[in-house]
Amino acid sequence: MDFTRILPEECLCLIISFTSPADACRSAMVCPALRSAADSDAVWEKFLPCDYKSIILESSSSATLVSMGKKELYFSLFSHPILIQNGTMSFQLEKGSGKKCYMLGARALSIIWGDDDLSYWTWKSQPDSRFPEVAKLRSVWWLEVKGRIETRILSPNTKYAAYFVFQLRSSGAIGFKGIPVGLNVSVNGIASSEVRRVSLDYRDEPRHVRERGDGWMEVEMGEFLNEYGDDGTVDFSLKEVAGYYKEGLIIEGIELRPKDVGDISANKLDPSSFL
Template sequence: MDMCVVLPEECISRIISFTSPRDACRSSVVSPAFKSAADSDAVWETFLPSDYQQIISSSSSTTTATLVSLSKKDLYFYLCDNHLLVNNGTLSFSLNKESGKKCYMVGARRLSIAWGDEPRYWTWIDQRLFPQSRFAEVAELKYVFWLDVKGQLETKILSSKTNYVAYLVFKFANSRRGFESRPIELSVYPEGSESETRRNKKVVLDPPRNSLPQPYQRRGDGWMEIEMGEFFNEHGDDGVVVCSLFDFDGFRDKGGLIVEGIELRPKNY
């Protein structure tokens, strides 16, 4: 029996809204009636975050006015394929295409960087020299013995019941040093947790190019990323997650690391 004859479009839309974005797209090719139901705003509104209107209204993007006029399906895929700058341009927001879960990148200006305001240690580079960056500025390490970079994000703005992975998004300058042999310490942990309970990983950030596997992945936007750690955001309570990059070597300095930010994305299933 043809379900489209038995059930009105509103009921079909309601059923599809309990599935996933992938299933909704598949349903749209079943028949014209299914396509109308599967493409409806009623379906795609359920796949968007509950606070998507607030996020869009807080964006500094020039396309904000255009976004509110899109259908909910078009808006969903726009947010998957693009990023919105929020929080005065210090955070970027997007959606995971498979799940609709929230993704955020903490820009370099929002990171806590030890001696980040001292030009002899770190310099800030305008986006005009790094047009592939989504932020107005990136940070370049010039000279330190003590590397200490932290990103913090309130868990309440992330998707609940979601396993997140944090990534350092970076490049190397043509001249770099101090990262080719000594491992740096990466960690992701709740703010206020005891150091003994944190799960740290140590990685050589710039090993010889002929060594496999390389610790980082090359991204489609021209940057590289390396996994820092993961955490499960259960309820999205008013906590804070901390992502840390640390090393101290009193005998050899470091330089040439260019940081765009730290990105938090839902873990792929």
């Protein structure tokens, strides 16, 4: 018996909405009746975050995004991060789960001496960055970068990891090879794990520093469980204050994304990879 001939489309939509985006894409390949249900706005609205409308309205491309069908919007949000908070933060979806991913751009971070004197840091555009400006280190002895995000905007009941996203100047960075920096993540003022000490030079730390596939490098700063998503804060810090002269670091930002549900390269895949 073909249940698609018995159940109304509303019931098929409800059933599929309790599965996953990947299952919905597979269902669409079974038969025309399931395709109609699996591709419907009723299904894909369930896979989007409940506050997606308020998020996309902050983007400069909100008019285009609002006009999309819900499936098209889902694919757009995992394939192309959108800028919010006046271009200082980006938002996208984790491909398989639909959970929220954010990146705090360099302008959303607190960088010691980042704004005081252009002899220490400069702010410039860079073609391979998603943000209007990145922070480029000219010269410092004291390196300290901090960021903060509210837990209520993250997906609840989700284990997150924070990643420092950066480059070392190809013409020669100084003060990073063989010199570890301290990386820390804390929730509501309580450290989620012990301070990590990792060199930002890939040649020192090939297990910890990795290429992202978008022209940038990243290193994990730590992880935490956003259990309830209530009114709390997560703080991130990178510090090296031993007195080594440093130059040639380029900061794009600090990214938060769900842990153990894929990696940054997964968000670059073609939508057909669901099948």
